[in-house]
Amino acid sequence: MIIRIVAFLAFAVFAAISGAAFGPALAGGGKANHKIVTVQLALGKDGDEKRLFHPSALTLQTGQRYRLVIHNPSLEVHEFDSPGLVDAVWSSHVRVLDGYGRGSQTVANIVGKPAEIEIFPGGSVEWEFVPVAAGRYEIICDTLDQSGKTHTAGGMTGSVLVK
Numbered sequence: 001m002i003i004r005i006v007a008f009l010a011f012a013v014f015a016a017i018s019g020a021a022f023g024p025a026l027a028g029g030g031k032a033n034h035k036i037v038t039v040q041l042a043l044g045k046d047g048d049e050k051r052l053f054h055p056s057a058l059t060l061q062t063g064q065r066y067r068l069v070i071h072n073p074s075l076e077v078h079e080f081d082s083p084g085l086v087d088a089v090w091s092s093h094v095r096v097l098d099g100y101g102r103g104s105q106t107v108a109n110i111v112g113k114p115a116e117i118e119i120f121p122g123g124s125v126e127w128e129f130v131p132v133a134a135g136r137y138e139i140i141c142d143t144l145d146q147s148g149k150t151h152t153a154g155g156m157t158g159s160v161l162v163k
């Protein structure tokens with residue numbers, strides 16, 4: 001049992017270090033050693049007024065490179081804010097698109113970490129990053145409703161578990 005725990009800890013440390021080392025190498029124009037895993041997240045839903053993250057829970061692995069595709073299919077502005085996650089990743093860039101999926105065009109590319117991501121109806125972003133610290137991080141939406149409450153106060157909550 002102790003050997004298993006030590007092996008697990010050694011792996012976790014390796015994953016954290018390789019994730020951290022991997023980032024600067026990429027920033028210098030090197031090629032990724034890892035395949036990118038694409039994860040989809042929607043802010044709200046088509047044809048309904050419910051303010052929810054779909055899905056509301058994500059599970060990611062340290063050391064893995066991800067492309068988190070966040071799109072807003074609803075009719076109102078939503079945010080994806082997760083300061084804990086932002087602090088727990090090496091961030092390559094955030095690509096901003098004028099739509100979602102096939103036919104959409106890139107209109108901006110932001111290098112580094114996004115403090116907060118606000119997406120207008122129909123738009124999407126693709127955030128590429130590598131988690132470097134395990135933990136559980138909340139996702140919130142600070143957009144205000146008609147009564148002045150945030151969407152998150154009204155139940156729009158989510159979380160990211162990084163293993």
Ligand SMILES: [Cu+2]
Pocket residue numbers: 051077078079141142143151152156
């Ligand atoms: Cu919202």
